Amino acid sequence: MTTEFPPIGLGTSGMDDPDDCRENVETAVEAGYGHIDTAQMYGNEASVGEGIERADVPREDVTLATKVHPENLAYDDVIESTEASLDALGVESVDLLYVHWPTDAYDPGDTLPAFDEVRDRGWTDHVGVSNFDRDLLADAQEVLDAPIVANQIEMHPLLPPTGAMLSYCANHDVAPVAYSPLCRGDALELDEVVAVAEKHDLSPARVLIAWLADQSVPVVTKASGTDHIEDTLAGLDLELDDEDRARIDGVERRYRRFDRDGSPWN
Numbered sequence: 001m002t003t004e005f006p007p008i009g010l011g012t013s014g015m016d017d018p019d020d021c022r023e024n025v026e027t028a029v030e031a032g033y034g035h036i037d038t039a040q041m042y043g044n045e046a047s048v049g050e051g052i053e054r055a056d057v058p059r060e061d062v063t064l065a066t067k068v069h070p071e072n073l074a075y076d077d078v079i080e081s082t083e084a085s086l087d088a089l090g091v092e093s094v095d096l097l098y099v100h101w102p103t104d105a106y107d108p109g110d111t112l113p114a115f116d117e118v119r120d121r122g123w124t125d126h127v128g129v130s131n132f133d134r135d136l137l138a139d140a141q142e143v144l145d146a147p148i149v150a151n152q153i154e155m156h157p158l159l160p161p162t163g164a165m166l167s168y169c170a171n172h173d174v175a176p177v178a179y180s181p182l183c184r185g186d187a188l189e190l191d192e193v194v195a196v197a198e199k200h201d202l203s204p205a206r207v208l209i210a211w212l213a214d215q216s217v218p219v220v221t222k223a224s225g226t227d228h229i230e231d232t233l234a235g236l237d238l239e240l241d242d243e244d245r246a247r248i249d250g251v252e253r254r255y256r257r258f259d260r261d262g263s264p265w266n
């Protein structure tokens, strides 16, 4: 991983068909996605690894991230399941290994030393967390020797990044990575987003990516097929103006798409 967190990553949740997954990953890497996001939970690490391997891009130019399943967060299970993830991905190490959710078997005093151990073994370059509120993030930082380089959380106009989380991350060198930036498609239909898209004669997907990029928030988004993969990537080239920002910031409805057992949100 480069020192700057890549501005866009391909999310692979729901890419269940191995051929499609492999092809989407290969297409995305060659199109310029600098980051590929998978997880033990998605059951597709093997196809993700093959897609990266096939892409005509040097491996060191791609940030590969996976996440330890919330049920695998006891110390020994972190070690064993990470080794299995590396086998499935066909790599000796990943760039970033996340705690997927602070739920189920998550116990900071047990889980996080295992992440340090995995990093000491050279199986991951960096440690990240996902779905952590600021208190959990601060607690984890106390326990871990490794710096936490990313907190991957749900963000889109229906669940905008909070100033408190963004400033905490900025002050602690944590990348606030947005997942589901299109709200799994629901945000594409918001009137405010459609209006900005029509004004620029570009797709709503581009507008949603641009809105987060404008706030210096890196994204992981799922896109399938060359058209969606290239369209979404081009969101990084769109510059929003004050009127666009005000319009999207004016979305008042709040909706959180992903919740696991009433897990915290900040």
Ligand SMILES: NC(=O)c1ccc[n+]([C@@H]2O[C@H](COP(=O)([O-])OP(=O)(O)OC[C@H]3O[C@@H](n4cnc5c(N)ncnc54)[C@H](OP(=O)(O)O)[C@@H]3O)[C@@H](O)[C@H]2O)c1
Pocket (backbone or CB within 6 Å): 010, 011, 012, 013, 014, 037, 038, 100, 130, 131, 152, 153, 178, 179, 180, 181, 182, 183, 184, 185, 188, 203, 205, 206, 220, 221, 222, 223, 224, 225, 227, 228, 229, 231, 232, 258
């Ligand atoms: N850490 C966590 O707990 C967590 C939770 C959820 C998600 N994630 C990560 O975040 C990634 C992205 O989130 P997500 O998969 O929930 O949803 P998302 O990226 O918000 O939206 C994906 C949906 O948008 C469609 N889409 C993509 N590009 C488009 C375009 N240019 N025009 C129109 N539609 C487009 C996709 O359809 P097609 O597939 O047909 O292109 C798909 O239906 C996941 O894949 C996963 O890696 C992490």
